[in-house]
Amino acid sequence: MARKLPRKDVAIVGFGWTGSILAHELTDAGLDVVAIERGPWRDTASDLSITYAQDEWRYRLQHELFLRPAQTTVTFRNNASQTALPVRNFGAFMLGNGVGGGGLHWNAETFRFLPSDFVVRSHLTERYGADFLPADMTIQDWGVTYDDLEPHYDQFEYLCGTSGTAGNIKGVVHDGGNPFEGPRSRPYPTPAQKQGYGHTLFADAAKQLGYKPFPQPSGNLSQAYANPLGVKLGQCTFCGFCEWFGCANYSKASPQTTVLPVLTRKSNFEVRTESEVTRINVDRSGKRATGLTYVDSSGTEWEQPADLVLVCAFQLFNVQLLLLSGIGTPYDPQTGQGQIGRNFTHQTMSTATGFFDKNKYNFNPFIASGSIGMMIDEFNGDNFDHSKLGFVGGGYIGQVRTNGRPLESMAVPPGTPAWGAKWKAALRDNYLSSIICGGACHASFYSYRDVYLDLDPVYKDRFGRPLMRMTIDLHDNEIKMSAFLTDKYAEILQQMGASQVVKQPRRGPYDVTDYQTSHLCGGAIMGEKPDSSAVNRYLQSWDVPNLFVIGASAFPQNAGYNPTGTVGALAFWAAKAIRTQYIKNPGPLVHA
Amino acid sequence: MYRLTRRELLRSSALALCLISPAARAAIVKGALPWRPGANDAPQVVTPGGWHFFTPQEAASVEAFVDRLIPPDPDTPGGKDCGCAVFIDRQLAGPYGRNEAYYMLGPFQDGTKQQGSQSPLTTAQRYRKALAALEAACREKFAGKTFADLSDAQKDEVIGGLEAGSFKLEGVDGIDFFTQILTDTRNGFLSDPIYGGNKDLAAWKMIGFPGTHYDYRDWIDRHNERVTLPVVGISDHPNWAQ
Numbered sequence: 001m002a003r004k005l006p007r008k009d010v011a012i013v014g015f016g017w018t019g020s021i022l023a024h025e026l027t028d029a030g031l032d033v034v035a036i037e038r039g040p041w042r043d044t045a046s047d048l049s050i051t052y053a054q055d056e057w058r059y060r061l062q063h064e065l066f067l068r069p070a071q072t073t074v075t076f077r078n079n080a081s082q083t084a085l086p087v088r089n090f091g092a093f094m095l096g097n098g099v100g101g102g103g104l105h106w107n108a109e110t111f112r113f114l115p116s117d118f119v120v121r122s123h124l125t126e127r128y129g130a131d132f133l134p135a136d137m138t139i140q141d142w143g144v145t146y147d148d149l150e151p152h153y154d155q156f157e158y159l160c161g162t163s164g165t166a167g168n169i170k171g172v173v174h175d176g177g178n179p180f181e182g183p184r185s186r187p188y189p190t191p192a193q194k195q196g197y198g199h200t201l202f203a204d205a206a207k208q209l210g211y212k213p214f215p216q217p218s219g220n221l222s223q224a225y226a227n228p229l230g231v232k233l234g235q236c237t238f239c240g241f242c243e244w245f246g247c248a249n250y251s252k253a254s255p256q257t258t259v260l261p262v263l264t265r266k267s268n269f270e271v272r273t274e275s276e277v278t279r280i281n282v283d284r285s286g287k288r289a290t291g292l293t294y295v296d297s298s299g300t301e302w303e304q305p306a307d308l309v310l311v312c313a314f315q316l317f318n319v320q321l322l323l324l325s326g327i328g329t330p331y332d333p334q335t336g337q338g339q340i341g342r343n344f345t346h347q348t349m350s351t352a353t354g355f356f357d358k359n360k361y362n363f364n365p366f367i368a369s370g371s372i373g374m375m376i377d378e379f380n381g382d383n384f385d386h387s388k389l390g391f392v393g394g395g396y397i398g399q400v401r402t403n404g405r406p407l408e409s410m411a412v413p414p415g416t417p418a419w420g421a422k423w424k425a426a427l428r429d430n431y432l433s434s435i436i437c438g439g440a441c442h443a444s445f446y447s448y449r450d451v452y453l454d455l456d457p458v459y460k461d462r463f464g465r466p467l468m469r470m471t472i473d474l475h476d477n478e479i480k481m482s483a484f485l486t487d488k489y490a491e492i493l494q495q496m497g498a499s500q501v502v503k504q505p506r507r508g509p510y511d512v513t514d515y516q517t518s519h520l521c522g523g524a525i526m527g528e529k530p531d532s533s534a535v536n537r538y539l540q541s542w543d544v545p546n547l548f549v550i551g552a553s554a555f556p557q558n559a560g561y562n563p564t565g566t567v568g569a570l571a572f573w574a575a576k577a578i579r580t581q582y583i584k585n586p587g588p589l590v591h592a
Numbered sequence: 593m594y595r596l597t598r599r600e601l602l603r604s605s606a607l608a609l610c611l612i613s614p615a616a617r618a619a620i621v622k623g624a625l626p627w628r629p630g631a632n633d634a635p636q637v638v639t640p641g642g643w644h645f646f647t648p649q650e651a652a653s654v655e656a657f658v659d660r661l662i663p664p665d666p667d668t669p670g671g672k673d674c675g676c677a678v679f680i681d682r683q684l685a686g687p688y689g690r691n692e693a694y695y696m697l698g699p700f701q702d703g704t705k706q707q708g709s710q711s712p713l714t715t716a717q718r719y720r721k722a723l724a725a726l727e728a729a730c731r732e733k734f735a736g737k738t739f740a741d742l743s744d745a746q747k748d749e750v751i752g753g754l755e756a757g758s759f760k761l762e763g764v765d766g767i768d769f770f771t772q773i774l775t776d777t778r779n780g781f782l783s784d785p786i787y788g789g790n791k792d793l794a795a796w797k798m799i800g801f802p803g804t805h806y807d808y809r810d811w812i813d814r815h816n817e818r819v820t821l822p823v824v825g826i827s828d829h830p831n832w833a834q
Binding site: 041043046047048049050051052053054055056057058061062063068069070072073076077078082083085086087088089091099194195196197200235237238239240248249260261264265267269270271272273274275296297298361362363364366367404406407410418419420421423424425427428431432458459460509510511512513 | 617618619620621622623624625626632634635660661662663665668687688691692693694695696697699701703704705706707708709710748751755774778779782783784786787795796798799800801802804805806807808809811812813815816817818819826829831832
């Protein structure tokens, strides 16, 4: 029997980027807020040491800062005819755990989606005709536009201090930035980071081929910065241990380096760590959330009543919590009906490896930041004519290599034996003069009727709750797109002077052991209508109006960029709706 | 564990509160950013000498094996002298060997390659089984000799056979074992020396990785130059006190 705690105005599930932004905004509005976090407390001074942060075995290979499957996992199958089995060790994606969530150990690539990404179905239908899309593709418009979100992208970038070169300020295109981006109201808060040799060579080659390269927008800061909350960040030192690691140097934007120093001082806020929310409680009508039930690390169960519940966990766990709490209608892939679990997507990643003459090229790959790099956007979204290509979608292409960490940098030319003297010599001869870059082609993953999430019928977590079941595979559209983008990237590597280029386009079947970013999206998507979305344009549950579900779980499909910029913008967008509309008049913000 | 009464008590306090116990238990953070420099655990450093997981017989096989996967050459020692077997031994004796991070609840059943390993055995248990099977197979094929007793050419024949699936082990998937020990050997060779491999930073010196420098701002603009900084590991850091 749960012990009942005193009521709060707001209870938040999960304390990463979205939880900390919402907590900050709503405590500013005077509300009493508690956040419940599954993992441990973490802050820079206590947990991240310059002395031993650069430990690839511990943090990259053993995933020390991440959720481990022993705590909870998911099950996976490629299609409904297979039996889903548990992911016993994470591989294809890595999930955050603890204060800061993935924001503590991300690479900090901080993008905006294209204006057309938010209206993708209408846009593609208008340009190519209604029959152009595959019949089983379930892409939808978001219910929110780029113009709606622009002020909130700006808020997130200025919170983080994002370093970049603007390509479009109020409709005026600027050289050196991304000419395809939506108009931004002002420049990036800090100038773009400096670039290494390989990144610069990529930009030169891309220009020679007629493209317009630009620096990757980076949450590893090019210079010291004080954000609007008064929190200060330092200059990135290009240590090359960014994603998978925490930054001990206060130079990577994270909840820890941008929000928490201010938020944790507020008297109307607290976070409870090592406490896992097991259920969203609803009243008998099923239309009102009454609070949360959680279990702390001693096994004690607590009930936290609250007037407003915000679900801010990682995408998979947002969806799982809705399903376990009986909120909304589970998606049924047979009928296409139901909302919770539909439009589950990931990211379509591919690359090519370039081997260069070691006597002429020394890339010093270890001199890098998490979001260093030069890229092109000519083949992202619908920036190019798809009418004769046989696919829709696209991605950025870039030399965005983030590190030369040895365990992740063992590329040897094809034909090299896997062991023995020849392998050893090839490793020695190619480490400094090869370009390996897992994220070189970072592309969209559109939604399909048969790619979805539901509760597993067999496997349970440590509380006996069903695990989330992923049913996911790559479709022809994404496979064709990946081959196209990989060819374009390979051409640029050739132009850079590579003596050998090995293409690695994404192919099916989807493999849960093969890392392809942690950008899982959808399952509790936002939209214009309650029959085809879980939350409205303000991320408010259609079924339970005092419940908001915030994060990449709201993406109806995934675009060709890293999602965190859009996740941050959506968090500020939802916060504004709660502050300016919901608090005054609690109830549905959109009437279906 | 902090119970409700303690929570209420603390809520009334005006002081900055930090309730993070060293054991990382459920805690409340309220009123200030807890600040405890260096509170996190430093990595466990491998001490040389003896074997923590392997029997002497197993250790001899693994040392012989890793020295063929990464053979010595005039410039750089091989897997054995770089400590790859020590790295594997210490890892198998710890959380890695026990699969502590893994989801290990049943039911266990084999799936597709894309679904990843579904073995109910831990990594340490699989090593123990595979090494016993390797010895048995070598004794049978090479007139009673152990793997470590074989000539280099014979060792390479066994390893190549495991890789190709043609050298069979009783009750053990030889390709899986080959993949596992190859991955572990490479990781030991190229990890920080605090874990027992990469002795004297030999592997990092070989490839040209300068190690755990925290600041390359002076080098970011120096394109296509060989970095001349000394090669360092975690224990070379001035703050390292172990």
